[in-house]
Amino acid sequence: MIAILKRGTTPEQTEHLIQWLKHMDLDVHVSEGKEFTILGLVGDTTRVDMELLNSLEIVENVRRVSEPFKQANRKFHPNDSVISCANVKIGGGNFAMIAGPCSVESEKQIVDVATSVKAYGADILRGGAFKPRTSPYAFQGLKDAGIQMLLKAKEATGLPIITEIMNVRSLDLFEDVDIIQVGARNMQNFDLLQELGKTKKPILLKRGLANTLQELLMSAEYIMSEGNENIILCERGIRTYENYTRNTLDLSAIPVLHELTHLPVVVDPSHATGRASLVPSMAVAAAAAGADGIMVEVHNNPSCALCDGAQSLTPDQFKTLNQQVQKVREVLR
Amino acid sequence: MIAILKRGTTPEQTEHLIQWLKHMDLDVHVSEGKEFTILGLVGDTTRVDMELLNSLEIVENVRRVSEPFKQANRKFHPNDSVISCANVKIGGGNFAMIAGPCSVESEKQIVDVATSVKAYGADILRGGAFKPRTSPYAFQGLKDAGIQMLLKAKEATGLPIITEIMNVRSLDLFEDVDIIQVGARNMQNFDLLQELGKTKKPILLKRGLANTLQELLMSAEYIMSEGNENIILCERGIRTYENYTRNTLDLSAIPVLHELTHLPVVVDPSHATGRASLVPSMAVAAAAAGADGIMVEVHNNPSCALCDGAQSLTPDQFKTLNQQVQKVREVLR
Amino acid sequence: MIAILKRGTTPEQTEHLIQWLKHMDLDVHVSEGKEFTILGLVGDTTRVDMELLNSLEIVENVRRVSEPFKQANRKFHPNDSVISCANVKIGGGNFAMIAGPCSVESEKQIVDVATSVKAYGADILRGGAFKPRTSPYAFQGLKDAGIQMLLKAKEATGLPIITEIMNVRSLDLFEDVDIIQVGARNMQNFDLLQELGKTKKPILLKRGLANTLQELLMSAEYIMSEGNENIILCERGIRTYENYTRNTLDLSAIPVLHELTHLPVVVDPSHATGRASLVPSMAVAAAAAGADGIMVEVHNNPSCALCDGAQSLTPDQFKTLNQQVQKVREVLR
Amino acid sequence: MIAILKRGTTPEQTEHLIQWLKHMDLDVHVSEGKEFTILGLVGDTTRVDMELLNSLEIVENVRRVSEPFKQANRKFHPNDSVISCANVKIGGGNFAMIAGPCSVESEKQIVDVATSVKAYGADILRGGAFKPRTSPYAFQGLKDAGIQMLLKAKEATGLPIITEIMNVRSLDLFEDVDIIQVGARNMQNFDLLQELGKTKKPILLKRGLANTLQELLMSAEYIMSEGNENIILCERGIRTYENYTRNTLDLSAIPVLHELTHLPVVVDPSHATGRASLVPSMAVAAAAAGADGIMVEVHNNPSCALCDGAQSLTPDQFKTLNQQVQKVREVLR
Numbered sequence A, B, C, D: 001m002i003a004i005l006k007r008g009t010t011p012e013q014t015e016h017l018i019q020w021l022k023h024m025d026l027d028v029h030v031s032e033g034k035e036f037t038i039l040g041l042v043g044d045t046t047r048v049d050m051e052l053l054n055s056l057e058i059v060e061n062v063r064r065v066s067e068p069f070k071q072a073n074r075k076f077h078p079n080d081s082v083i084s085c086a087n088v089k090i091g092g093g094n095f096a097m098i099a100g101p102c103s104v105e106s107e108k109q110i111v112d113v114a115t116s117v118k119a120y121g122a123d124i125l126r127g128g129a130f131k132p133r134t135s136p137y138a139f140q141g142l143k144d145a146g147i148q149m150l151l152k153a154k155e156a157t158g159l160p161i162i163t164e165i166m167n168v169r170s171l172d173l174f175e176d177v178d179i180i181q182v183g184a185r186n187m188q189n190f191d192l193l194q195e196l197g198k199t200k201k202p203i204l205l206k207r208g209l210a211n212t213l214q215e216l217l218m219s220a221e222y223i224m225s226e227g228n229e230n231i232i233l234c235e236r237g238i239r240t241y242e243n244y245t246r247n248t249l250d251l252s253a254i255p256v257l258h259e260l261t262h263l264p265v266v267v268d269p270s271h272a273t274g275r276a277s278l279v280p281s282m283a284v285a286a287a288a289a290g291a292d293g294i295m296v297e298v299h300n301n302p303s304c305a306l307c308d309g310a311q312s313l314t315p316d317q318f319k320t321l322n323q324q325v326q327k328v329r330e331v332l333r
Helices: A011-022 A050-055 A107-119 A144-157 A168-174 A190-197 A213-224 A253-260 A269-273 A276-288 A305-309 A315-332 B011-022 B050-055 B107-119 B144-157 B168-174 B190-197 B213-224 B253-260 B269-273 B276-288 B305-309 B315-332 C011-022 C050-055 C107-119 C144-157 C168-174 C190-197 C213-224 C253-260 C269-273 C276-288 C305-309 C315-332 D011-022 D050-055 D107-119 D144-157 D168-174 D190-197 D213-224 D253-260 D269-273 D276-288 D305-309 D315-332
Strands: A002-005 A027-032 A037-042 A059-063 A083-085 A088-090 A096-100 A124-126 A161-165 A179-182 A203-206 A231-235 A265-267 A293-297 B002-005 B027-032 B037-042 B059-063 B083-085 B088-090 B096-100 B124-126 B161-165 B179-182 B203-206 B231-235 B265-267 B293-297 C002-005 C027-032 C037-042 C059-063 C083-085 C088-090 C096-100 C124-126 C161-165 C179-182 C203-206 C231-235 C265-267 C293-297 D002-005 D027-032 D037-042 D059-063 D083-085 D088-090 D096-100 D124-126 D161-165 D179-182 D203-206 D231-235 D265-267 D293-297
Touching: A002 A011, A011 A027, A011 A037, A037 D037, A050 A059, A059 D059, A088 A096, A096 A107, A096 A315, A107 A124, A107 A144, A107 A315, A124 A144, A144 A161, A144 A168, A161 A168, A168 A190, A168 B168, A179 A190, A190 A213, A203 A213, A213 A231, A213 A253, A231 A253, A253 A265, A253 C276, A265 A276, A269 A276, A269 A293, A276 A293, A276 A315, A276 C253, A276 C276, A293 A315, A315 C315, B002 B011, B011 B027, B011 B037, B037 C037, B050 B059, B059 C059, B088 B096, B096 B107, B096 B315, B107 B124, B107 B144, B107 B315, B124 B144, B144 B161, B144 B168, B161 B168, B168 B190, B179 B190, B190 B213, B203 B213, B213 B231, B213 B253, B231 B253, B253 B265, B253 D276, B265 B276, B269 B276, B269 B293, B276 B293, B276 B315, B276 D253, B276 D276, B293 B315, B315 D315, C002 C011, C011 C027, C011 C037, C050 C059, C088 C096, C096 C107, C096 C315, C107 C124, C107 C144, C107 C315, C124 C144, C144 C161, C144 C168, C161 C168, C168 C190, C168 D168, C179 C190, C190 C213, C203 C213, C213 C231, C213 C253, C231 C253, C253 C265, C265 C276, C269 C276, C269 C293, C276 C293, C276 C315, C293 C315, D002 D011, D011 D027, D011 D037, D050 D059, D088 D096, D096 D107, D096 D315, D107 D124, D107 D144, D107 D315, D124 D144, D144 D161, D144 D168, D161 D168, D168 D190, D179 D190, D190 D213, D203 D213, D213 D231, D213 D253, D231 D253, D253 D265, D265 D276, D269 D276, D269 D293, D276 D293, D276 D315, D293 D315
Parallel strands: A096 A124, A096 A293, A124 A161, A161 A179, A179 A203, A203 A231, A231 A265, A265 A293, B096 B124, B096 B293, B124 B161, B161 B179, B179 B203, B203 B231, B231 B265, B265 B293, C096 C124, C096 C293, C124 C161, C161 C179, C179 C203, C203 C231, C231 C265, C265 C293, D096 D124, D096 D293, D124 D161, D161 D179, D179 D203, D203 D231, D231 D265, D265 D293
Antiparallel strands: A002 A037, A002 A059, A027 A037, A083 A088, B002 B037, B002 B059, B027 B037, B083 B088, C002 C037, C002 C059, C027 C037, C083 C088, D002 D037, D002 D059, D027 D037, D083 D088
């Protein structure tokens, strides 16, 4: 970590600051230039409160030379991590197609969708049992019953399942869930992250609506620092001023994360765009950009022809999407 | 709620949609124009998934005519809510000055700061015991011990105290805390909100870094819908591309929230700007814009002269700030 | 256009508003519901000031049913536009690879780069002669001389050239330029757009850093309304809070624009990401998402080995990128 | 300027970079630490392309120690600049109230509004003759005739006038205009800025919708570097995801700009919020935060009672606003 001091800082102030930093078990190397003084801090700088240091009146700027994440850092773990759940692998060249309905609505619905998406190439079944909703009056999911239905679909098709957790207190219900999803709104629910770190379950961690990629990695670090290294990162769109799409899908997150971390990266184009018509091209683009997996919403509701234009794809649209994705992956191998 | 259908929608599709809406116990009024068809939905539309409806292929646009929040809505509760904690009132013309250190560090520190800020006009003492930190390696606060120290400061000065909760499991520790703070990162931790709704404690709810004012009100609604109406809203800056300040303080949130809701609105200029030099002018501006309270960081560390330029004010700076704020409030009365 | 009136609007106010709207040559259809009144406006609503209408106290919301752009609208021009410049076509299945240095530095440099990128598959040569720079003290480009050098490179290689205009007064210099680029900062320089509309030159119009896709189309409409329909739209990243990349490349702009307009869409991953290491994956992803062309920076400076990691690609990196892009396009055909 | 090199940079690469920097007439001081190498660059670093330097593969980070703006910089000009137009002064304790209609519509309209706002305390008359509009089909202002009408209003009331320029070619029309406004969309129309730099007219420069405060100062620097130091900066809201207000007014821009520059800062709450009901509280807040002036929209249209709720204030609302603003300024003196 490097701290650049402002011009006009007195020797006493500099000395004060150095003592304070040494107090934190850091070695401090002073480099005095004609126009500025630079302090090089060596030691375990992850404990230094960078914002506080930066806000000191005599400090012009503070800059980490090393990233604040360790276990998620590719520098210390050059090979891609491969996350296994049941017989499916994600990362290190292994690609997972995750598909299923937004919400679990009934056993028949989830088993039907699971059967369809399996037939058309899905590796993992998704479906919401606990639904984070902006409004307390909106449908909050079937909860425990929804998880039971997902397990029936898993039994019927053999597909591993992924579903979202919203509360540490419901962790017991997830015993037979293969991958636990942490939603965008909980990306910085640090208590939840730490509890999940004490399990051995694969965790799919979604990027928050207003979070930087470094913050996403720090949240992964929260889980990893408790002992669980089975983490899949998920880009699902960020909030911008553009209002034609629900959020703005940041596909550059894929190569950036591949540079910074060894963890696999999955993309969710359904939530990001909010429109079924945009999902196929964004899924194919994500595969082309090197994503380790794609997660899309597929419904299976022949009685509701209206829903065809919504965020979810029909099984047939999913079939075509999957074929395109596989073709692109093959040609770029 | 009004749904505008796309040109070219067939009568069958329209009928399908109407049946689906009636299924949700809504009355549907159809208004067919030459160029568009409009459906007026009457009934309890808070349960309608607006995003789903909007994403249907035949739907051009959906618009709520009534806001999705009820208990927080000024339309149904025209008078300002006044939140009481101990002998302090907030809202309806009652202004609260909340001050204290970022983190509780020791009993002496918190009692000293409490004594200073009380002498200079603070109504409520703030101080962090549980600290949400981006990094798992950073100082996470003194936790239980920190709350005990805050209680000592309360005892010593008589000031009511406010401190942040991060987890429903630690709720018991907050029994003697006067106001429970929900931080920006937990604004949409819906489980936490619902649990707090079952208490009678005043809750200070901070706006999330990327949340709209309507979402802030929906989160308040989560608490209120469980029975707790003692809510104070807090604007603390939103995330934008501007990087000179830590966040962008949105002071227009004050008059907007006063139009939409009866709940009091407090502003935190310390976290929003991240620089002590900007705090006084933003505090005075917040008071001028009609804030019901201001929450600022004050430290009391004569041995650390360095800290003077940081995010926190010195007690003397706080004294001046408070005088200015009071003067502005008086002249605008 | 539809205007929803607020509950409580008096008949007199409604009548006032209707008269005002009829004054603008609009037919007004009134639909009175139990809970709201809706006005349907029929006629040439492109002249209606939607912001003003929306801001009236009695108006709850205003919604366009038809898009405000006409000539750029796919509804009125279902087939893809194909833009021709020299022997190169863009759009309607025709893909253009545009490559070249950020700035023209010398005749030798631009001819060398042109020769390299032509050999490796470029269809069009890019190079900045007029450079929009944040600082008045930074290098502003070789200007007229730069354009002359580009013309030499065109002569030497036969590649059509594209370069940026910053001022209507320099339009004469662009007589032999094949495509005129309007930069992100000038996307709403309406006078410049109108002047370019009076030419017949193909115009590559870049999306502004904080502009919506609808605003981009309205700027295209400015050019088209003056008679020039040869417009290529360009996504080049928008400004968000993420700071690892220079801007956030919004690839969903490709399918969205293809839905809304018949104009071709080109993507510039070099400026968007600001890092050479991210350019290839974003270029391939753009092609997979259906872009009609890609514009990348390529330098050719063997003496400056340092520059290899910058925003620009080496010719060899460009060669590989182009091969990947072509493979993806072929497999998705 | 300081450049931090990445770990693993070879001595040859470092030497290459140093030669390249020296080539730009910079002195380079090397400080080699155990974990990093730092280059201190001394000389005229305003010409260094920071983005290019930052994007080099061996460079970890580049940081300016001195700001890139010189003439606008308070460090080199500690006293507040005072801008004079006719008998009105802005800055250095002088406050200007600028009021008038959005657009000039007729001579009668502008003279009437001018008379009203003068009676109620305005110092300067505003009114749009050239209107930047998103749509080419919307009313673009009365142009030359509008300026003539403003001049009539100036003659009738003695108020100096401010109006927006959109094009260097219309500069002659502004000869008798007292302050020329550069709108948000033209903040980085560098050619226009340079031409205005060659005049002696006071320029009110509005911050762009997605521009940082540093970029605003660099645009001021464009004007100043050509010789015109009469610049007034204007905060008018930035684009965020919040959609209740038209833009998000960033009042922290006031104290930030006062720290960084000696130029006066004016705030436009009308365009920022887009709602008349929010304008008074934001105007008073701006005054409390230390603004050197406020610019608000006032209409005067007794026949159009409907317009009362729009973005513009009535003269009576303006009168009250002005009284409040003056009271706040007085009490904070």
